[in-house]
Amino acid sequence: MDPNQPPRSWSELLTAAKRLTKTDGQQVIRQGYDLSRWTGTASHFARIQDFAVYLWQIGGELFDDEYQPLFTSPESIATMEFLFQLKEAVKPPGYQVVVPSGGGSALIKGAAVINLAGGWISSQVHQYAPDLLDVVKAIVPVPGEKNQVTNTFTNWLGIHSQSRNKELAWEFIKAVTQPTVLVDLNAELGLLSPRRSTITEFARRRPLSKYMYETVEYVRSYPVFPMSSQLTQAWSSQYTLAIEGQLGIVPAMEEASRQWRVILQEWSGAKQ
Numbered sequence: 001m002d003p004n005q006p007p008r009s010w011s012e013l014l015t016a017a018k019r020l021t022k023t024d025g026q027q028v029i030r031q032g033y034d035l036s037r038w039t040g041t042a043s044h045f046a047r048i049q050d051f052a053v054y055l056w057q058i059g060g061e062l063f064d065d066e067y068q069p070l071f072t073s074p075e076s077i078a079t080m081e082f083l084f085q086l087k088e089a090v091k092p093p094g095y096q097v098v099v100p101s102g103g104g105s106a107l108i109k110g111a112a113v114i115n116l117a118g119g120w121i122s123s124q125v126h127q128y129a130p131d132l133l134d135v136v137k138a139i140v141p142v143p144g145e146k147n148q149v150t151n152t153f154t155n156w157l158g159i160h161s162q163s164r165n166k167e168l169a170w171e172f173i174k175a176v177t178q179p180t181v182l183v184d185l186n187a188e189l190g191l192l193s194p195r196r197s198t199i200t201e202f203a204r205r206r207p208l209s210k211y212m213y214e215t216v217e218y219v220r221s222y223p224v225f226p227m228s229s230q231l232t233q234a235w236s237s238q239y240t241l242a243i244e245g246q247l248g249i250v251p252a253m254e255e256a257s258r259q260w261r262v263i264l265q266e267w268s269g270a271k272q
Contacts, residue, residue: 001113006139010057010082013114013143018089020113028097031090034106034115035097039087039243044236049222050116051239053151055079056220057144067225069260071235071253080242080249087243104128107136116150120190122208138211142218152219155191192216227267234259 001020007013017032037046052062060075070076091097099111104124106112115121125132141148157176159169175181179198183205186193192212193202203209225231235256242252 003137006137007114007143009143010054010145014082014086014089017086017114021090023092023095026095028091028095029111031097031106031112032114033086033090034112034117035087035090036099036106036112037116038083039091039240040097044232047236047239048232049151051079051083052222053116053149054083056149056151057142057147059146062223063225063260067264069235069257071257071260072250076253077249080239080253084243084245084249093245102128108132118190119186119192119209119212122206122212123188123190125208126187126206133207136208138215140211140214140218142215148218149220150215150218151222152216153222227263230263231260234263 001016007016013033020030020032021028022030036042038050039047048062055062055076058075058078060073060079061070063069099106100109102109104127105115105117105121107115107117107121108124108129121136125136142150157173159166159173163169176185177195179195179201182193182195183198183202185191186202187205190206192209193199199213203213238247238252238256238259241247242249
């Protein structure tokens with residue numbers, strides 16, 4: 001890829017993914033776009049998290065203010081159609097994706113070119129493929145149809161009101177949030193160090209983290225919602241059928257909406 005002319009839109013991303021995919025017989029030995037987080041054996045949380053990014057990029061939402069699903073909206077259907085095309089471009093029908101064994105993601109192993117990734121890529125490059133430090137780049141600003149946006153997640157520590165060891169818990173929180181500890185911890189995990197005072201040292205230790213700091217301008221927090229595991233699983237089961245071509249996109253999203261509403265109704269009833 002030309003680092004000075006990366007994909008800026010869905011159509012350009014689709015074209016690049018198709019062009020960069022490499023096959024050998026009926027095997028995909030290099031994916032133009034990494035499928036591992038949103039197809040195959042990916043977790044249902046990973047599937048919906050990646051889906052949400054593209055949905056936001058076209059101006060859609062997962063649900064309304066009452067958590068009611070918006071999976072059949074024009075934006076949602078358009079997102080599903082794009083992701084289906086992207087999957088078909090990278091893994092044509094009848095082909096099998098082959099990823100070498102060993103540590104790190106497909107991108108680190110040379111079995112994928114583009115992916116929607118987090119800071120773990122920075123840690124994996126340092127750990128498994130330091131020769132790629134000058135090769136791996138991020139697309140900044142991020143691509144998008146209507147909005148240039150991606151998601152972020154916040155990990156935090158808290159002390160429960162019923163904790164029997166509040167003072168000890170507080171000492172732990174103070175210890176783990178010390179600047180030196182945060183740099184060590186987040187360098188290993190691939191997460192951004194949350195203290196401003198650590199940015200310079202963190203970027204020195206993990207140069208690729210500069211891309212994460214650059215994309216902060218475009219991030220949006222992934223939403224918190226009740227019954228997240230059950231609701232996400234209901235959506236994911238129908239999404240998978242659609243993305244694998246086993247069920248039409250519209251009927252799959254209609255069924256996902258129905259199941260989502262049933263779970264919400266049961267949750268609401270239990271609260272009352």
